[in-house]
Structure formats: C-alpha cells, structure tokens
Amino acid sequence: MSMIADFYGGKSILITGATGFLGKVLMEKLFRTSPDLRVIYILVRPKAGQTLQQRVFQILNSKLFEKVKEVCPNVHEKIRAISADLNQNDFAISMQDMQELLSYTDIIFHCAATVRFDDHLRHAVQLNVTATQQLLLMASQMPNLKAFIHISTAFSNCNLKHIDEVIYPCPVEPKKIIDSMEWLDDAIIDEITPKLIGDRPNTYTYTKALGEMVVQQESGKLNLAIIRPSIVGATWQEPFPGWVDNVNGPTGLIVAAGKGFLRSIRATPMAVADLIPADIVVNLTLAVGWYTAVHRPKSTLIYHCTSGNLNPCNWGKMGIQVLATFEKIPLERAFRRPKADFTTNNVTTQYWNAVSHRAPAIIYDFYLRLTGRKPRMTKLMNRLLRTLSMLEYFINRSWEWSTYNTEMLMSKLSPEDQRVFNFDVRQLNWLEYIENYVLGVKKYLLKEDMAGIPEAKQHLKRLRNIHYLFNTALFLIAWRLLIARSQVARNVWFFIVSFCYKFLSYFRASSTLKV
Numbered sequence: 001m002s003m004i005a006d007f008y009g010g011k012s013i014l015i016t017g018a019t020g021f022l023g024k025v026l027m028e029k030l031f032r033t034s035p036d037l038r039v040i041y042i043l044v045r046p047k048a049g050q051t052l053q054q055r056v057f058q059i060l061n062s063k064l065f066e067k068v069k070e071v072c073p074n075v076h077e078k079i080r081a082i083s084a085d086l087n088q089n090d091f092a093i094s095m096q097d098m099q100e101l102l103s104y105t106d107i108i109f110h111c112a113a114t115v116r117f118d119d120h121l122r123h124a125v126q127l128n129v130t131a132t133q134q135l136l137l138m139a140s141q142m143p144n145l146k147a148f149i150h151i152s153t154a155f156s157n158c159n160l161k162h163i164d165e166v167i168y169p170c171p172v173e174p175k176k177i178i179d180s181m182e183w184l185d186d187a188i189i190d191e192i193t194p195k196l197i198g199d200r201p202n203t204y205t206y207t208k209a210l211g212e213m214v215v216q217q218e219s220g221k222l223n224l225a226i227i228r229p230s231i232v233g234a235t236w237q238e239p240f241p242g243w244v245d246n247v248n249g250p251t252g253l254i255v256a257a258g259k260g261f262l263r264s265i266r267a268t269p270m271a272v273a274d275l276i277p278a279d280i281v282v283n284l285t286l287a288v289g290w291y292t293a294v295h296r297p298k299s300t301l302i303y304h305c306t307s308g309n310l311n312p313c314n315w316g317k318m319g320i321q322v323l324a325t326f327e328k329i330p331l332e333r334a335f336r337r338p339k340a341d342f343t344t345n346n347v348t349t350q351y352w353n354a355v356s357h358r359a360p361a362i363i364y365d366f367y368l369r370l371t372g373r374k375p376r377m378t379k380l381m382n383r384l385l386r387t388l389s390m391l392e393y394f395i396n397r398s399w400e401w402s403t404y405n406t407e408m409l410m411s412k413l414s415p416e417d418q419r420v421f422n423f424d425v426r427q428l429n430w431l432e433y434i435e436n437y438v439l440g441v442k443k444y445l446l447k448e449d450m451a452g453i454p455e456a457k458q459h460l461k462r463l464r465n466i467h468y469l470f471n472t473a474l475f476l477i478a479w480r481l482l483i484a485r486s487q488v489a490r491n492v493w494f495f496i497v498s499f500c501y502k503f504l505s506y507f508r509a510s511s512t513l514k515v
C-alpha cells in the first residue's frame with residue numbers, strides 16, 4: 001500500500017493554478033492515486049467567455065482525465081471550483097466560499113503564477129509575490145492545515161551558476177516592492193525594472209525569487225516547503241507519455257521547428273538542457289506534501305526538481321532527436337522542411353535570421369498578396385524571433401543545482417511509493433522521452449491525426465522539390481547576372497565549359513577505342 005496515496009485519502013486539498021499545465025497533471029494524479037480524497041478545491045477565474053463550470057467540464061472531459069474516470073467515477077463531485085481572481089483583494093472569493101476553504105483545507109498546493117517572461121513588473125509582483133503573501137495569510141487562518149507547498153522555479157536564482165537548496169535573498173525586501181507597486185506609476189516602474197531585476201533576465205525569475213522570500217518569512221508559523229522545477233516538459237510516463245497542452249518553454253520551439261518556421265537558433269549545443277517531465281514534478285510535489293505534513297521538518301525545505309546533475313542531456317542532442325522524430329512523424333502542412341541549425345555566433349545568427357527566417361516570410365507574403373490573400377507570415381516570424389530572443393538566455397548557459405533534499409526524500413519513501421510516485425530522473429531515457437514529447441505535441445497539442453502522416457510526408461517531399469527548384473533558379477539567375485557584369489566570371493565560365501567539353505570528348509573517344 002502506498003503511504004503517500006493513503007495520506008491524501010479523506011483530505012481536502014486546495015490547488016491554485018489547477019487550470020494550468022502543471023496544475024492539471026497534479027489534479028489528475030491525485031484523483032487517480034487517492035480516489036477517496038474528500039475534495040479538491042480549485043481557485044478558478046472565468047476566462048475566454050467560459051464559466052467556471054464550463055472550464056472544469058472541459059478539463060475533466062479531456063484525454064488527460066480518461067484514466068481518472070475509470071478509477072474515480074464520481075470525480076465531478078469531488079472537484080469544487082471556487083470563483084477567484086488572484087489579482088484581486090482576498091482573491092474576490094465570496095464570504096461563504098472563504099469560510100469553507102478556511103474550515104476544511106488540509107493541504108495547499110500553490111501553482112498559480114504568471115510565467116510570462118515579459119510581464120510588466122506590477123503584474124508579475126501582484127501574481128507571483130502579493131498573491132503568494134495573501135494565500136499564506138489565508139493559510140495561517142486554517143485550523144486543519146497540515147502543509148503548504150509552494151511551486152517556484154529552479155531559475156529564480158538563475159543569476160548564479162551553482163544553486164543550493166536555500167533561499168538567496170534579493171537586495172530589496174518583497175514588502176517594500178509590494179508597497180511601491182501600489183503608488184508608483186507605470187512609467188517609473190518601467191524605469192526602475194532593469195535596476196531591480198539586476199542580473200536576472202526577466203521579471204518572471206525576479207518575482208519568483210521574491211515569492212520565495214515571502215514564503216520563507218512565514219516559516220515557523222506554517223508547515224512549508226518550496227519546489228523548484230527547471231524547464232517543465234511533456235509527461236514522461238503518466239498518465240501516458242508525451243502529454244502537453246501549451247506552447248510554453250521548449251514546446252513552442254518544437255512546434256515551430258516541426259512546422260518549418262524555426263530554421264536556426266542561437267543555442268549552445270553542449271549547454272545542459274535541464275528539462276524535467278511534468279509527471280516527475282507532480283510526483284515529487286505529492287511526496288513533498290506528504291513528507292512536510294507527516295514529518296514536519298523544523299525548517300522550510302527547498303527541493304530542486306532538475307535533471308542536469310543526475311541525468312544530463314544537452315540542447316544539441318535534444319535538437320537532433322527532435323528533428324529525427326520529425327523525419328518519421330512529420331507535422332501537417334509544414335511551411336518548410338524541418339531543419340534547425342544551432343549557432344553561437346551573433347553575426348551568424350543575424351545572417352540566418354535574415355536568410356532563413358525573414359526572407360522566406362517576405363517571399364511567402366508577397367505570394368499571398370499576389371493571390372489576393374492577407375499576408376501573415378512576416379508578423380508570425382517577428383513573433384517567433386521575439387520569442388527566441390526571450391528564450392536564448394536559457395539555451396546558452398548551464399547551471400548546477402544541488403539535489404540533497406530531493407535525494408533525501410527519495411530515500412525516505414517505501415519501495416511502493418518510490419514506484420507509484422517515481423521522481424527518479426536517472427531512470428529517464430532521453431531519446432525515448434524526446435520522441436514521445438514530439439509525438440505528444442502532434443497528438444495532444446496540435447490535435448493532428450496520425451492517419452495524416454503519409455500525406456504530411458508527401459507534402460515534405462513537395463517542399464524539398466520546390467526548395468531544389470528555387471535554389472537552382474536562384475543560382476542560375478545570379479550566375480547569369482555575374483557573367484553579364486564581370487570579365488573574371490566570364491573567364492571562369494568559359495574555362496568550366498571548355499573543361500567539360502574536353503572531358504566529354506575524351507570520355508567518348510576512350511569508350512569508342514574500347515569497342
């Protein structure tokens with residue numbers, strides 16, 4: 001019997017960010033392994049014209065929850081969506097709902113965050129710092145609360161090269177930042193943002209570091225733990241391999257490469273690709289929830305959920321495997337054949353951006369205009385280049401994260417728990433994982449039918465022929481122009497032609513002699 005699954009039985013669990021990528025995988029695993037849990041409260045905001053109920057219905061009826069419905073047929077009754085906006089005071093939760101949450105919650109998993117790299121500092125502070133503080137305040141009023149698990153990121157201290165499982169304080173106290181966001185206007189915030197974030201690359205990593213400080217300030221009063229995952233990728237094994245449903249992190253670039261938009265990337269092939277599958281993060285999170293509640297460590301423990309130090313893979317290897325998978329299983333209606341060159345040089349990057357990204361987009365838009373359609377490729381390409389520039393920081397560096405607490409926790413689990421809540425990244429086979437990841441992107445994110453693979457391959461063949469034809473035509477035009485303008489080019493051309501003629505004559509003569 002799994003001690004962890006048993007622990008969650010009969011419990012009331014509060015999850016923020018349950019509609020997000022990680023939150024959904026967390027909920028799924030909880031329902032599947034502990035179907036006798038009392039209730040999962042999820043804080044949800046109405047979005048994109050959907051009510052709370054519609055959002056929950058959509059999640060529960062997705063492919064991800066297929067196994068859950070077999071194990072826990074009354075899952076609809078065990079999920080309680082509470083209308084909440086983490087940007088609002090008291091999260092805009094009704095009095096009645098708040099009372100219920102305060103009275104019954106046993107465990108909190110705080111996953112909600114803004115993960116956008118370019119978010120305005122005011123908004124990033126509101127969600128990643130102030131909301132965390134408010135949730136901690138709520139937690140302190142919960143008589144039954146056994147553990148509060150905060151999901152941070154391994155990149156909260158990406159300004160350091162070696163990162164231990166400790167909090168590294170930021171120079172300005174979170175409280176001062178929260179206060180200043182209330183009265184400073186946007187223009188001033190824009191001006192001070194670079195100074196505040198210092199040597200971090202964006203407001204996301206900075207505000208996640210502030211969020212950790214806020215959590216640490218509550219240690220002693222509450223039973224807390226922080227989890228720091230690196231780059232969360234598609235699921236490895238559970239509930240099935242390759243599940244992913246958003247374009248964050250590497251997923252977007254995998255799509256862009258498969259569709260032939262991304263042709264070159266400024267990335268260091270030997271830099272560690274510190275990817276971690278979503279199900280490993282979730283298994284560790286649930287194990288940490290159990291350990292924090294049952295063993296009540298004296299201080300707030302931080303757990304690194306990373307792969308680099310235990311089972312490293314690099315971006316070069318990842319890129320090759322992604323492309324190799326697209327050879328076998330291409331995406332439909334690609335713009336160009338998948339190919340992504342890695343370069344570390346700034347000049348080469350600019351060159352490839354012009355030749356492989358911007359030029360084809362301009363030519364295609366010209367074709368769209370000619371055929372009376374609306375041009376769109378240049379806009380799309382500009383967005384991709386902007387995204388690339390935001391991600392470049394993470395694909396040109398390597399970090400070392402110590403994992404003492406994570407390894408300690410693994411040693412505390414029973415063999416059954418080590419199996420059911422497996423977070424041992426050493427068991428992961430990267431080539432197999434990346435292949436399933438790419439397949440998952442095709443099936444679950446893009447919702448492409450596997451029956452369309454022969455047609456997709458045919459389409460790539462057509463693109464290859466167009467590519468050869470285009471290059472030959474381009475070469476001939478360039479050569480013709482050169483010959484018309486340069487005596488040297490003409491001499492070279494005559495030399496080649498006469499050489500070929502002589503060679504052919506010699507060949508013909510020698511074959512006649514043999515006969």
Ligand SMILES: CCCCCCCCCCCCCCCC(=O)SCCNC(=O)CCNC(=O)[C@H](O)C(C)(C)COP(=O)(O)OP(=O)(O)OC[C@H]1O[C@@H](n2cnc3c(N)ncnc32)[C@H](O)[C@@H]1OP(=O)(O)O
Nearest residue numbers: 115116117118153247248249250252253257319340387394
């Ligand atoms: C051969 C293969 C090699 C593979 C090689 C992989 C290397 C891959 C390294 C990753 C390294 C991350 C390491 C951080 C690890 C954390 O801890 S961070 C957590 C994850 N967070 C993120 O990834 C958020 C990053 N995204 C952003 O911040 C914003 O989307 C951006 C990049 C600033 C773009 O903002 P924006 O211009 O306002 O655009 P937005 O509305 O967000 O999206 C516009 C379009 O871009 C698309 N898009 C968004 N993100 C992406 C993306 N990552 N890629 C492509 N398209 C994207 C959207 O789908 C959208 O398309 P449409 O729906 O309009 O058709």
Ligand SMILES: NC(=O)C1=CN([C@@H]2O[C@H](COP(=O)(O)OP(=O)(O)OC[C@H]3O[C@@H](n4cnc5c(N)ncnc54)[C@H](OP(=O)(O)O)[C@@H]3O)[C@@H](O)[C@H]2O)C=CC1
Nearest residue numbers: 017018019020021022085086087111112113153229231232
């Ligand atoms: N993805 C990754 O690579 C990594 C993620 N992490 C951390 O993991 C956690 C989960 O990330 P992930 O699942 O990828 O992120 P997602 O962007 O997929 O999910 C974010 C969640 O937060 C919710 N949320 C955002 N704003 C509000 C709001 N104002 N009120 C209520 N809910 C809100 C979103 O709700 P809605 O659906 O309504 O938008 C969504 O459920 C985050 O803390 C992130 O920092 C850490 C390392 C890497």
